[in-house]
Amino acid sequence: MSVTIKDIAKAANVSYATVSRALSDHPDISEETKKKIKKLAKDMGYTPNIIARSLITKATKTIGLIIPDITNPFFPEVAQGVESYAYDNGYTVLLCTTNWQIDREKRYLKALRSKMVDGIIIAPAIDDISHIISNFNGGDTPVVFVTYSPDDPDCSFVATDDYKCGFMATEYLLKLGHRNIAYIGGLENSSSDRRRFEGYREALKSYGLQLRYSPMHGQFKQMSGYELTKELLIYNDIPTAILAGNDVLALGVIQAVEEFGLKVPDSVSVMGIDDISFASFDKISLTTVAQPKVKIGQLAAEIIIQKINSPQDKTPVKKVLEPRLIIRRTCRSI
Amino acid sequence: MSVTIKDIAKAANVSYATVSRALSDHPDISEETKKKIKKLAKDMGYTPNIIARSLITKATKTIGLIIPDITNPFFPEVAQGVESYAYDNGYTVLLCTTNWQIDREKRYLKALRSKMVDGIIIAPAIDDISHIISNFNGGDTPVVFVTYSPDDPDCSFVATDDYKCGFMATEYLLKLGHRNIAYIGGLENSSSDRRRFEGYREALKSYGLQLRYSPMHGQFKQMSGYELTKELLIYNDIPTAILAGNDVLALGVIQAVEEFGLKVPDSVSVMGIDDISFASFDKISLTTVAQPKVKIGQLAAEIIIQKINSPQDKTPVKKVLEPRLIIRRTCRSI
DNA sequence: CTGAAAGCGCTTACAG
DNA sequence: CTGAAAGCGCTTACAG
Numbered sequence: 001m002s003v004t005i006k007d008i009a010k011a012a013n014v015s016y017a018t019v020s021r022a023l024s025d026h027p028d029i030s031e032e033t034k035k036k037i038k039k040l041a042k043d044m045g046y047t048p049n050i051i052a053r054s055l056i057t058k059a060t061k062t063i064g065l066i067i068p069d070i071t072n073p074f075f076p077e078v079a080q081g082v083e084s085y086a087y088d089n090g091y092t093v094l095l096c097t098t099n100w101q102i103d104r105e106k107r108y109l110k111a112l113r114s115k116m117v118d119g120i121i122i123a124p125a126i127d128d129i130s131h132i133i134s135n136f137n138g139g140d141t142p143v144v145f146v147t148y149s150p151d152d153p154d155c156s157f158v159a160t161d162d163y164k165c166g167f168m169a170t171e172y173l174l175k176l177g178h179r180n181i182a183y184i185g186g187l188e189n190s191s192s193d194r195r196r197f198e199g200y201r202e203a204l205k206s207y208g209l210q211l212r213y214s215p216m217h218g219q220f221k222q223m224s225g226y227e228l229t230k231e232l233l234i235y236n237d238i239p240t241a242i243l244a245g246n247d248v249l250a251l252g253v254i255q256a257v258e259e260f261g262l263k264v265p266d267s268v269s270v271m272g273i274d275d276i277s278f279a280s281f282d283k284i285s286l287t288t289v290a291q292p293k294v295k296i297g298q299l300a301a302e303i304i305i306q307k308i309n310s311p312q313d314k315t316p317v318k319k320v321l322e323p324r325l326i327i328r329r330t331c332r333s334i
Numbered sequence: 335m336s337v338t339i340k341d342i343a344k345a346a347n348v349s350y351a352t353v354s355r356a357l358s359d360h361p362d363i364s365e366e367t368k369k370k371i372k373k374l375a376k377d378m379g380y381t382p383n384i385i386a387r388s389l390i391t392k393a394t395k396t397i398g399l400i401i402p403d404i405t406n407p408f409f410p411e412v413a414q415g416v417e418s419y420a421y422d423n424g425y426t427v428l429l430c431t432t433n434w435q436i437d438r439e440k441r442y443l444k445a446l447r448s449k450m451v452d453g454i455i456i457a458p459a460i461d462d463i464s465h466i467i468s469n470f471n472g473g474d475t476p477v478v479f480v481t482y483s484p485d486d487p488d489c490s491f492v493a494t495d496d497y498k499c500g501f502m503a504t505e506y507l508l509k510l511g512h513r514n515i516a517y518i519g520g521l522e523n524s525s526s527d528r529r530r531f532e533g534y535r536e537a538l539k540s541y542g543l544q545l546r547y548s549p550m551h552g553q554f555k556q557m558s559g560y561e562l563t564k565e566l567l568i569y570n571d572i573p574t575a576i577l578a579g580n581d582v583l584a585l586g587v588i589q590a591v592e593e594f595g596l597k598v599p600d601s602v603s604v605m606g607i608d609d610i611s612f613a614s615f616d617k618i619s620l621t622t623v624a625q626p627k628v629k630i631g632q633l634a635a636e637i638i639i640q641k642i643n644s645p646q647d648k649t650p651v652k653k654v655l656e657p658r659l660i661i662r663r664t665c666r667s668i
Numbered sequence: 669c670t671g672a673a674a675g676c677g678c679t680t681a682c683a684g
Numbered sequence: 685c686t687g688a689a690a691g692c693g694c695t696t697a698c699a700g
Contacts, residue, residue, distance in 0.1 A: 002474070004676095004677060004678085005677065005678065006677080006678095014686075014687085015686065015687045015688075016677090016678085016687095017679080017680080017686075017687060017688080017689095018685090018686060018687075020678065020679060020680085021679090021680095021685095021686085024679085026680095028685060028686085029685065029686085030685060030686090033685085033686090047444065047447055047448055048448060048677090048678080049389075049448065049450070049676090049677050049678070050445075050448035050449055050450075050678095051385050051388050051389055051394075051448075051449065051450055051676090051677080051678090052389055052676070052677035052678040052679090052692090053677080053678055053679075054385050054678090054692090055383075055385055055386055055389065055676095055677080055678070055679095055691090055692040055693065055694090056677095056678060056679045056680080056691080056692050057678090057679070057692090058692085060385075060449075062449070070404075070410040070413060070414060071407070071410055071411070071414065071611070073405070073407065076404040076405055076410060077405070079404060079431075080404060080405065080431070080433075083431055084433075087438070087441075092430070092442070092445045092449075093430075094428045094429070095428070095429040095430075096426070096427075096429075097413075097414070097417055099418075104421070107421075108426070110381060111384075111426045113381055114381055114382060114383065114384035114385075115384055115385065115394075115396070115426075116383070116384075116385055140336065222611075222615075251615055254616075254617070255615065255616050258616060259616075277405070277556075278612050281556075281585055281589065281618070282588075282589050282592060282593075283588070283617045283618055284615070284617055284618075338692095338693060338694085339693065339694065340693080340694095348670075348671085349670065349671045349672075350671095350693090350694085351670075351671060351672080351673095351695080351696080352669090352670060352671075354693095354694065354695060354696085355669095355670085355695090355696095358695085360696095362669060362670085363669065363670085364669060364670090367669085367670090382693090382694080383692090383693050383694070384694095385692090385693080385694090386676090386692070386693035386694040386695090387693080387694055387695075388676090388694090389675095389676045389677065389678090389692095389693080389694070389695095390675080390676050390693095390694060390695045390696080391676090391694090391695070392676085669700105670699105670700090671698105671699090671700090672698095672699090672700105673696100673697100673698090673699105674695105674696090674697090674698100675694100675695090675696095676693105676694090676695090677692105678691100678692090679690105679691090679692090680689100680690090680691095681689100681690090682687105682688095682689090682690100683686105683687090683688090683689105684685105684686085684687090684688105
């Protein structure tokens with residue numbers, strides 16, 4: 001068995017309350033005994049049992065982070081932002097992946113609650129977040145949403161302005177002279193996707209244009225972008241430009257367009273949203289709208305820690321970040 | 335505060351030992367009271383405090399997974415393999431990222447130990463793993479290495495045959511007629527990299543060839559592959575083929591080669607190792623040697639759970655998986 | 669089948 | 685500055 005506080009107490013010939021105080025740098029303790037005990041602890045290879053401590057202090061110095069898809073490079077970058085800020089502030093982060101499944105999300109939420117994390121950062125799988133809110137009703141455990149802006153005014157979140165992402169991308173395409181612009185979306189019940197689509201529609205409208213293509217939805221996966229685009233190209237007029245709901249989707253769009261015998265950007269311009277690292281790879285050079293991924297994560301971590309430290313303050317903090325247009329080589333003017 | 339076993343006991347008018355038994359499906363309890371208590375627990379919104387339970391049972395149903403880089407798509411895929419198998423078997427996985435830093439690795443190791451995970455799966459940042467072994471000396475907590483085969487015969491691990499990866503890749507290049515093949519490596523003190531390099535060297539030798547280029551090392555990052563290749567091209571004869579230590583590196587190699595004014599594969603063939611999902615993207619079509627990424631994760635999870643369940647059995651289990659050559663379009667015969 | 673009691677490893681008022 | 689004692693939420697022999 002591993003060495004406990006009692007073992008040290010015995011070795012040091014003091015009460016184990018004293019050991020506890022020495023180890024946690026309690027003020028009421030003589031420098032001398034403190035030093036002696038610390039040395040002993042080190043020599044005996046003592047590691048505090050955080051679990052036992054948590055039972056009393058109700059703090060675990062742990063943050064739960066739930067993301068839907070570890071396979072889309074977007075989320076790992078957000079996770080890195082969370083992790084680095086949390087780490088620097090003495091927190092450990094528990095990363096859970098739901099694979100876009102609501103039941104997995106529920107189970108992880110429950111597991112995290114059981115493990116008494118101090119706070120939760122979550123990028124929800126779907127639009128409906130009632131199960132998240134109810135899971136933390138009363139709200140002892142603070143939660144902040146990322147990559148998602150809840151309708152509920154009491155929720156804290158940090159997200160990029162999705163509407164603007166869609167608007168900005170479409171506007172760029174319009175300025176390039178495109179008028180037949182299709183939208184290939186991700187999950188149908190994703191609020192991000194819906195807002196991006198709204199931005200797309202409004203941008204068209206501002207140019208006096210109607211929706212020419214009915215919205216297409218699937219998953220936020222390359223394969224889905226590929227299949228949807230195939231379908232689009234077969235059953236419709238060929239658009240001069242396609243806006244994808246995110247970069248991973250855009251990769252699939254490009255694949256499909258080229259397989260169809262069309263060139264990007266010569267015949268069809270393709271645009272993404274997110275700016276995952278691979279988008280900048282020369283062979284791809286995807287024109288896209290960038291989200292400040294790492295910053296989203298850092299801010300979320302900052303907010304959650306602040307909330308953990310002042311539990312009485314329930315005012316929601318909301319951060320809407322600005323997207324940025326990144327012009328590369330998958331779009332051309334016509 | 336959240337509802338505890340005592341609250342339920344009071345409501346049900348039984349001792350809280352009975353509640354505990356009812357909830358954990360203990361055999362010695364009447365169906366009737368069990369049902370009543372379970373209903374009550376549900377109605378009152380009870381979640382067991384896993385922390386308190388762990389203190390007694392010494393089991394947390396949690397597996398720690400430590401990886402060096404969440405940003406290289408290779409590791410997320412391994413993580414997915416771990417996660418899905420673990421999840422299906424009732425375990426939660428705590429994912430930690432070390433960013434290739436040894437001190438971060440140490441801290442996470444300690445944190446995980448404090449949190450009393452039942453087992454640890456780790457892809458070590460560097461070759462020297464003495465701090466990992468010493469951290470779990472005595473070995474109450476089983477650990478299995480992934481993506482890495484330790485020299486220590488007592489360690490369990492699952493890894494692809496790195497030597498064969500290097501050999502297979504080089505052999506393919508040789509068969510294509512290449513004789514000037516350079517190697518762009520990752521971290522210098524990575525055992526995977528070293529073994530891949532060994533395979534490369536032996537393959538050359540089997541064709542009666544000497545090393546023409548001195549080994550180059552940096553990090554397992556695209557940027558590193560890019561910089562190393564620039565250096566290679568400036569100070570040496572132009573090789574006809576370059577083998578990269580992994581796919582991410584290979585992406586950087588391609589970038590550098592083309593920026594240098596050379597075509598891939600027309601002037602220089604480029605080969606990777608790993609087969610990350612982006613390698614198959616049509617614009618990239620990277621020829622590479624595939625590792626069974628998800629399977630590595632699944633096997634590791636299977637092994638660790640098995641070890642958790644039979645703590646007396648200390649025999650190490652070692653799995654060496656076979657790589658597979660994936661021919662795409664970045665290599666040509668000359 | 670059920671209850672009273674001890675205890676997991678720790679922290680923290682309460683005395684002195 | 686230090687110790688004795690209670691308690692965090694749970695499980696598990698031990699009785700009955």
